[in-house]
Amino acid sequence: TLYESFGDVGNTTFDFVIVGAGAAGSVLANRLSANPNISVLLLEAGPSNAGVIQSIVPMFPSQLGTNTPWDWNYTTTTQPGFNGRSINYPRGHMLGGSTSVNYMVYTRGSSEEWNRYAQLSGDAGWNWINIQKYILRNEKWTAPADHHNTAGQFNPSVHSTTGINSVSLAGYPHPFDPLIIATTKENPGQFPFNSDMNSGYHLGVGWLQSTIDTTGQRSSAATSYLGPTFISRPNLHVVVNSHATRIIQTGVDQGKPAFRSVELTQSQSGPRIVVNATKEVILSAGSIGTAQILLLSGIGDQRDLSALGIKTIINNPSVGRNLSDHPQTSPVWYVNSTGTFDALNRDPAVVAADLAQWQNQTGPLVDSPLAHLVWSRLPPHSFTIADPAAGPNTAHYEHLFSNGWARLAPLPAAGNFMSIGTVVTVPTSRGAVTLKTANPFDQPNINPNFFATDFDLSAMKQAITAARAFVKAKAWNGYIIREFEDLAAATTDATLTTFIKNNAGTAFHPVGTASMSPQNAIYGVVDPDLRVKGASGLRIADASVLPIVPSAHTQVPVYVVGERASDLVKQLYSI
Numbered sequence: 001t002l003y004e005s006f007g008d009v010g011n012t013t014f015d016f017v018i019v020g021a022g023a024a025g026s027v028l029a030n031r032l033s034a035n036p037n038i039s040v041l042l043l044e045a046g047p048s049n050a051g052v053i054q055s056i057v058p059m060f061p062s063q064l065g066t067n068t069p070w071d072w073n074y075t076t077t078t079q080p081g082f083n084g085r086s087i088n089y090p091r092g093h094m095l096g097g098s099t100s101v102n103y104m105v106y107t108r109g110s111s112e113e114w115n116r117y118a119q120l121s122g123d124a125g126w127n128w129i130n131i132q133k134y135i136l137r138n139e140k141w142t143a144p145a146d147h148h149n150t151a152g153q154f155n156p157s158v159h160s161t162t163g164i165n166s167v168s169l170a171g172y173p174h175p176f177d178p179l180i181i182a183t184t185k186e187n188p189g190q191f192p193f194n195s196d197m198n199s200g201y202h203l204g205v206g207w208l209q210s211t212i213d214t215t216g217q218r219s220s221a222a223t224s225y226l227g228p229t230f231i232s233r234p235n236l237h238v239v240v241n242s243h244a245t246r247i248i249q250t251g252v253d254q255g256k257p258a259f260r261s262v263e264l265t266q267s268q269s270g271p272r273i274v275v276n277a278t279k280e281v282i283l284s285a286g287s288i289g290t291a292q293i294l295l296l297s298g299i300g301d302q303r304d305l306s307a308l309g310i311k312t313i314i315n316n317p318s319v320g321r322n323l324s325d326h327p328q329t330s331p332v333w334y335v336n337s338t339g340t341f342d343a344l345n346r347d348p349a350v351v352a353a354d355l356a357q358w359q360n361q362t363g364p365l366v367d368s369p370l371a372h373l374v375w376s377r378l379p380p381h382s383f384t385i386a387d388p389a390a391g392p393n394t395a396h397y398e399h400l401f402s403n404g405w406a407r408l409a410p411l412p413a414a415g416n417f418m419s420i421g422t423v424v425t426v427p428t429s430r431g432a433v434t435l436k437t438a439n440p441f442d443q444p445n446i447n448p449n450f451f452a453t454d455f456d457l458s459a460m461k462q463a464i465t466a467a468r469a470f471v472k473a474k475a476w477n478g479y480i481i482r483e484f485e486d487l488a489a490a491t492t493d494a495t496l497t498t499f500i501k502n503n504a505g506t507a508f509h510p511v512g513t514a515s516m517s518p519q520n521a522i523y524g525v526v527d528p529d530l531r532v533k534g535a536s537g538l539r540i541a542d543a544s545v546l547p548i549v550p551s552a553h554t555q556v557p558v559y560v561v562g563e564r565a566s567d568l569v570k571q572l573y574s575i
């Protein structure tokens with residue numbers, strides 16, 4: 001049942017209390033409440049997703065960001081690697097969390113990535129073979145909105161049609177689709193075609209798969225795992241506009257502090273309410289939210305906490321540290337086409353016409369602003385550090401094609417564009433989330449520490465050079481007019497560095513602030529079963545537990561975390 005007001009729930013004790021209704025929290029709420037004898041409270045700080053058209057229409061994620069009620073409106077600390085800029089750092093603030101605001105790219109990562117998670121956590125349960133069942137439970141492969149012939153655009157044998165979260169190929173063609181495919185034929189050495197990058201082998205150029213359903217609507221954790229048949233369960237209580245301010249020690253179990261209470265409020269100045277879990281509290285507030293709640297609750301680096309007057313209950317310096325995220329830049333080209341989505345961003349009449357088509361499940365709005373993806377490796381001798389990729393078949397960088405101007409900076413008044421989002425997917429820089437104050441409503445300090453290492457900047461330069469090589473293929477003659485001015489000015493190593501530092505931002509994939517580590521490791525925040533080290537009754541399931549950012553967009557990995565966490569909890573309590 002969905003509640004706007006906590007007072008309507010009529011109870012303060014549940015089997016499980018889950019904080020955060022994002023990619024992982026929604027999965028746990030669904031899977032644990034499948035047993036009608038188990039009561040679950042799911043707290044979400046943001047509003048409901050119901051009727052939010054900007055979230056439902058796949059083409060509109062750029063309307064869900066900073067200065068909207070659906071974003072946390074975070075900014076980073078000043079980033080030396082970005083010429084001292086501080087950037088907006090979007091995180092979803094609504095039911096479904098960031099899956100309600102994201103760009104819907106569906107990528108599982110390489111098999112090597114998961115095998116590395118198994119190695120880093122000391123638990124084979126996280127390896128590629130063993131997580132397959134969670135991928136299959138999550139994914140519901142569906143026909144794209146235009147029902148075009150998809151033969152050769154994906155490999156049906158690696159997909160599931162029986163899961164819960166819709167995934168499809170693009171439902172509207174882009175003018176450059178044939179040019180991208182022609183490039184893979186012209187230059188298969190550098191840009192080989194990959195018929196399905198979600199098979200465990202992701203290198204190459206492939207058709208984009210997105211969490212969009214067959215009617216051309218976003219499929220999020222809210223529309224799938226918290227869809228009408230699930231959210232109406234009487235034993236599942238979902239309360240929106242509920243900000244968890246801290247977790248509270250409730251006793252000591254076998255020498256460990258137990259945390260089975262959560263304090264929340266429905267407005268900054270409103271009363272604080274305490275809710276209790278008879279079994280567990282599960283934090284799923286994301287890489288920023290979970291770290292902040294732990295620190296506010298006295299779980300963190302004692303030196304930092306005492307400086308803010310917070311009593312330390314578990315002294316663990318790993319909390320909030322080890323933040324890793326993907327840096328991204330957007331090289332842009334002028335193109336000889338009126339079939340880009342730039343007109344949509346200039347002319348309200350085009351928006352109205354496209355929306356009318358979308359109501360009939362057709363037209364350009366049934367897709368996200370992204371198209372094909374390319375996953376590539378740097379040449380073997382182009383870097384001197386140990387290979388930061390999970391293995392020889394894991395990409396160092398990614399290209400994302402967009403059929404228009406895809407920068408956050410304002411669209412120029414004239415011109416048609418193509419963007420190639422360029423992402424370093426194995427960054428070696430590490431940052432941190434720390435508290436600014438002890439007030440739960442003050443933003444924490446968020447420092448992704450972008451381009452803190454030479455490798456990360458060098459990889460970005462090489463990735464942009466590769467994007468330029470891609471559009472040099474003959475297939476693009478007559479389509480590409482020229483590079484956008486700032487890219488065209490980046491002709492030397494120094495000017496390319498300036499271009500990158502002035503333009504780079506986040507690819508929105510922070511992880512690692514409550515990392516899992518082997519059972520007895522003295523670093524890390526959770527054990528491989530995702531229980532908080534040194535605590536009782538407290539688990540974490542969200543992006544924060546991933547020890548390294550995967551060479552992938554992160555929603556699928558986090559859905560897997562949610563599914564596996566659900567299994568581990570159900571097994572432990574025989575439910």
Ligand SMILES: Cc1cc2nc3c(=O)[nH]c(=O)nc-3n(C[C@H](O)[C@H](O)[C@H](O)COP(=O)(O)OP(=O)(O)OC[C@H]3O[C@@H](n4cnc5c(N)ncnc54)[C@H](O)[C@@H]3O)c2cc1C
Pocket residue numbers: 019020021022023024025043044045046090091092093094095096097098099101102103104105106107242243244245284285286287289290293507508509541542543544552553554555556558
């Ligand atoms: C703009 C954007 C674009 C992205 N694009 C893609 C993409 O195309 N493909 C992809 O795979 N991934 C993408 N991602 C990343 C992906 O969505 C996230 O990795 C994933 O959703 C993380 O899941 P999570 O459960 O850790 O956190 P979230 O999904 O962010 O959920 C956390 C939830 O906890 C709530 N919360 C936080 N603090 C509190 C509190 N104190 N009290 C109560 N509730 C709280 C939040 O409001 C939120 O609902 C994108 C993310 C963003 C922001």
